[in-house]
Amino acid sequence: MELAPRLHTARTCIRFAGEADAPELLRYRVANRAHFAPWEPLRDESYFTLEHCVQAIAEGRERARLDRGYPLFVFDRGDRELLATFHLANVVRGAFQACHLGYGMAERAQGQGIMHEALQAGLAWTFGVLDLHRVMANYMPCNERSARLLVRLGFEREGYAKRYLQIAGAWEDHVLTARVRPEEP
Numbered sequence: 519m520e521l522a523p524r525l526h527t528a529r530t531c532i533r534f535a536g537e538a539d540a541p542e543l544l545r546y547r548v549a550n551r552a553h554f555a556p557w558e559p560l561r562d563e564s565y566f567t568l569e570h571c572v573q574a575i576a577e578g579r580e581r582a583r584l585d586r587g588y589p590l591f592v593f594d595r596g597d598r599e600l601l602a603t604f605h606l607a608n609v610v611r612g613a614f615q616a617c618h619l620g621y622g623m624a625e626r627a628q629g630q631g632i633m634h635e636a637l638q639a640g641l642a643w644t645f646g647v648l649d650l651h652r653v654m655a656n657y658m659p660c661n662e663r664s665a666r667l668l669v670r671l672g673f674e675r676e677g678y679a680k681r682y683l684q685i686a687g688a689w690e691d692h693v694l695t696a697r698v699r700p701e702e703p
């Protein structure tokens with residue numbers, strides 16, 4: 519299995535992060551703190567430190583080594599500015615061959631189709647190299663941008679879960695969607 523992807527799209531370079539990327543990850547977290555706050559669990563102050571970024575990167579690489587999850591970092595074409603991240607989490611093999619997808623992008627990079635471009639490449643890698651069969655993505659009903667993105671990526675609604683995730687300190691309902699790998703012709 520290719521554990522160190524480097525995917526190129528027209529406007530992005532997608533790869534795992536290394537320890538050298540920790541300062542850029544910290545800049546990204548701090549710059550987008552208010553932007554992400556309504557859509558994420560509560561973060562304490564330690565989340566906004568270099569030490570936490572170094573540790574998160576190391577833990578992410580270990581999850582990938584164990585085939586448990588794949589945290590991917592979307593940089594600009596020049597591989598310098600972190601624009602977005604997405605995470606193929608909770609990988610289950612056996613009869614299920616599935617994972618959850620989470621994502622977020624810098625406030626200033628929204629509205630240009632960059633997340634869609636990156637996730638299309640990421641999903642091709644997920645269904646191809648990782649050989650997964652099902653990717654599940656869930657969003658709060660009020661998150662219209664996320665809903666539109668998932669529809670454009672071919673995700674289909676499968677259900678509605680009440681008080682599903684604790685976001686910004688409250689248990690929030692989520693719309694459940696999934697994209698299943700197309701059958702081979």
Ligand SMILES: CC(C)(COP(=O)(O)OP(=O)(O)OC[C@H]1O[C@@H](n2cnc3c(N)ncnc32)[C@H](O)[C@@H]1OP(=O)(O)O)[C@@H](O)C(=O)NCCC(=O)NCCS
Nearest residue numbers: 557621622623628629630631632633634656657663664667
């Ligand atoms: C959810 C999120 C990733 C969506 O970002 P986004 O930039 O809207 O997503 P896309 O890459 O699909 O871009 C689509 C937008 O770019 C526009 N666009 C401009 N040029 C484009 C192009 N070349 N191709 C496609 N879309 C383009 C589209 O019109 C669309 O704008 P609209 O929604 O106002 O109509 C982002 O809002 C975010 O990070 N939010 C905070 C965290 C979050 O909600 N995470 C998900 C939790 S479930």
